[in-house]
Amino acid sequence: MSINIKGAKYKVKIKPLDQNTAGLCYRDRKEIHINSEIPKNDFFKVLSHEIGHAYFTEFKIDHIISDEMEEFICLMLEDYAQTILEISGKKWGK
Numbered sequence: 001m002s003i004n005i006k007g008a009k010y011k012v013k014i015k016p017l018d019q020n021t022a023g024l025c026y027r028d029r030k031e032i033h034i035n036s037e038i039p040k041n042d043f044f045k046v047l048s049h050e051i052g053h054a055y056f057t058e059f060k061i062d063h064i065i066s067d068e069m070e071e072f073i074c075l076m077l078e079d080y081a082q083t084i085l086e087i088s089g090k091k092w093g094k
Contacts, residue, residue, distance in 0.1 A: 003032070003051065006058035012047070022046045025053035027062070048081035049074045 001012045010030045017024065017035040023046040024033045032050040034043065052074035056062040062070065 003054075005051065005054045008054075008058050010051075010054050023050040025050045025057075027054065027057040030054075044085060045078045045082050049078040052077040 003010045003012060008030055010032055012032045012034065014034045014036050016037060017033060019037075022035050022038050022042065025031075026033070032047070032054065034046055034050070038046060053062075053070065056070055056073075065073075
């Protein structure tokens with residue numbers, strides 16, 4: 001699967017990752033990795049979070065704020081996305 005983010009094509013890979021890692025955004029390679037071991041109900045939440053990191057890069061604002069602030073905003077984005085899904089009644093999974 002791939003996602004277009006502001007004209008950049010990010011490849012999404014679902015694969016085993018470290019036990020404590022739900023997802024990763026490799027900005028330089030334009031890849032998002034989602035841990036294949038996370039619960040199905042968390043897939044869209046984690047994907048939304050990693051897409052947030054990619055947006056920071058593609059809008060060239062990743063260097064303007066601290067890593068901690070970027071992480072906080074991505075956590076907000078994942079909660080926002082989950083809320084929208086719950087309101088819409090859709091179910092997402094692997």
